[in-house]
Amino acid sequence: MTTDTMDQQAFQPPGLFGSYSGNNGGLNFSGTASLGSISPYMNVDPSYLNLGEPQFIVPSGQARTRGRFEFFFSHIGGSVMAGACYGGLNGLRLSLSETKDLKGKVKFSQVLTLVTKQGASSANVVGVVALMYSLFGLGISWGRGTEDELNTIAAGTLTGLLYKSSAGIPKMLRGGAAGLGLSTAYCLYQSRDRLKASIGIN
Numbered sequence: 001m002t003t004d005t006m007d008q009q010a011f012q013p014p015g016l017f018g019s020y021s022g023n024n025g026g027l028n029f030s031g032t033a034s035l036g037s038i039s040p041y042m043n044v045d046p047s048y049l050n051l052g053e054p055q056f057i058v059p060s061g062q063a064r065t066r067g068r069f070e071f072f073f074s075h076i077g078g079s080v081m082a083g084a085c086y087g088g089l090n091g092l093r094l095s096l097s098e099t100k101d102l103k104g105k106v107k108f109s110q111v112l113t114l115v116t117k118q119g120a121s122s123a124n125v126v127g128v129v130a131l132m133y134s135l136f137g138l139g140i141s142w143g144r145g146t147e148d149e150l151n152t153i154a155a156g157t158l159t160g161l162l163y164k165s166s167a168g169i170p171k172m173l174r175g176g177a178a179g180l181g182l183s184t185a186y187c188l189y190q191s192r193d194r195l196k197a198s199i200g201i202n
Contacts, residue, residue, distance in 0.1 A: 068141050071134075072138060075133075076130045076131055076134055079126045079129070079130035080123045080126065083124070084119045084123035085119075087121055088116075088118065088119035088122075091114040091116070092111065092115050094114055095110060095111040095113075095114035098110070099111060128163070129159060132158075132159045132162055133155050133159040136155035136158045137155035140155055152183050152187050155183065157180040159179050160175035160177070164176075
């Protein structure tokens with residue numbers, strides 16, 4: 001046995017709560033990974049570490065899903081970003097067709113103006129719709145005390161009605177019908193596996 005090997009065996013890096021040895025105290029930890037597989041500076045028994053899936057404390061009978069409030073800001077922010085991307089691409093398409101006769105810095109300025117204008121306009125529209133839908137869904141969910149497809153359909157219908165409420169009764173009803181149709185289609189898509197199982201389709 002060489003001197004380097006003896007030095008490596010003699011040296012054990014201290015852990016957070018002092019040095020640890022698997023044979024100390026007569027304890028037998030079998031099937032544990034080597035300490036070096038985690039960190040040479042973390043001299044801790046790996047059996048005490050939870051290396052599996054994350055554990056959550058969930059009330060009895062409650063599904064392990066996040067509610068509408070947890071998705072509130074992410075839904076609105078994602079909708080704004082999606083609207084900005086769509087508007088930017090649409091503005092780029094329009095600007096390229098409208099500035100075919102322009103060249104140089106003038107063309108670049110016109111393209112940039114249209115892309116920015118269309119992106120901001122679409123982001124504003126989609127963001128407002130997402131905000132209305134999220135507020136309606138959150139309020140209905142808290143009022144009913146449950147989370148199901150009815151909340152989604154009701155929130156979508158009320159969003160369409162409110163968004164088109166300033167355009168008159170006919171357009172408001174069409175907006176509500178559009179919200180009802182989109183939310184119903186979304187619920188059917190999300191529940192497709194359960195519906196297939198209920199009607200016996202593999």
